[in-house]
Amino acid sequence: QKEVEQNSGPLSVPEGAIASLNCTYSDRGSQSFFWYRQYSGKSPELIMFIYSNGDKEDGRFTAQLNKASQYVSLLIRDSQPSDSATYLCAVNPRNTGGFKTIFGAGTRLFVKA
Amino acid sequence: DTGVSQDPRHKITKRGQNVTFRCDPISEHNRLYWYRQTLGQGPEFLTYFQNEAQLEKSRLLSDRFSAERPKGSFSTLEIQRTEQGDSAMYLCASSPRGGSVGTDTQYFGPGTRLTVL
Numbered sequence: 001q002k003e004v005e006q007n008s009g010p011l012s013v014p015e016g017a018i019a020s021l022n023c024t025y026s027d028r029g030s031q032s033f034f035w036y037r038q039y040s041g042k043s044p045e046l047i048m049f050i051y052s053n054g055d056k057e058d059g060r061f062t063a064q065l066n067k068a069s070q071y072v073s074l075l076i077r078d079s080q081p082s083d084s085a086t087y088l089c090a091v092n093p094r095n096t097g098g099f100k101t102i103f104g105a106g107t108r109l110f111v112k113a
Numbered sequence: 114d115t116g117v118s119q120d121p122r123h124k125i126t127k128r129g130q131n132v133t134f135r136c137d138p139i140s141e142h143n144r145l146y147w148y149r150q151t152l153g154q155g156p157e158f159l160t161y162f163q164n165e166a167q168l169e170k171s172r173l174l175s176d177r178f179s180a181e182r183p184k185g186s187f188s189t190l191e192i193q194r195t196e197q198g199d200s201a202m203y204l205c206a207s208s209p210r211g212g213s214v215g216t217d218t219q220y221f222g223p224g225t226r227l228t229v230l
Binding site for chain 1: 144146148153154155156157158161163168169204218219220221222223224
């Protein structure tokens, strides 16, 4: 089992729709969870981080964490063509001391105009 | 704050040659990370520094790879006797002082793309 798993996609949504991106992780003791966006040929850039169970909203983005289910998701409301990118889920597992970040392979998102 | 910088941005080398990459973190960031990323995969952790101390090194990193961070500022990653399988994007990231372990937000540099012929 991979430490961080994501559906590779591509996920295609029409402009203005809600895009839902999902991620599961294996280490139940994981402490910190991150979503990064990566445009083709560019480096990852942080969108959001979440530490506690529940929802965290920032503009059009909402991160959701369910530690019991070992599941973290990212919702993008009012999706725009500029949101088309690969979205990377990242986790800091407790068994690594908390500073070693494990990334998923990413989900490719296409927003159709 | 000019962000994390990496040099060179691109490197083409022949198999068997040594290469060295440099990373300059955001000033006053005490934590520095190196990752490797291949097409269709997420960044793969290589090593981590807190100030000048190298605290973690991936088991995936062979003895041909070495990293340093003298004086806790910039860092270098050297690959000796390069192999074609080393071709990848090498990413550096830094994170700020403060906060507890496990609450680490990392800021990535533009990466160095290595091609081994």
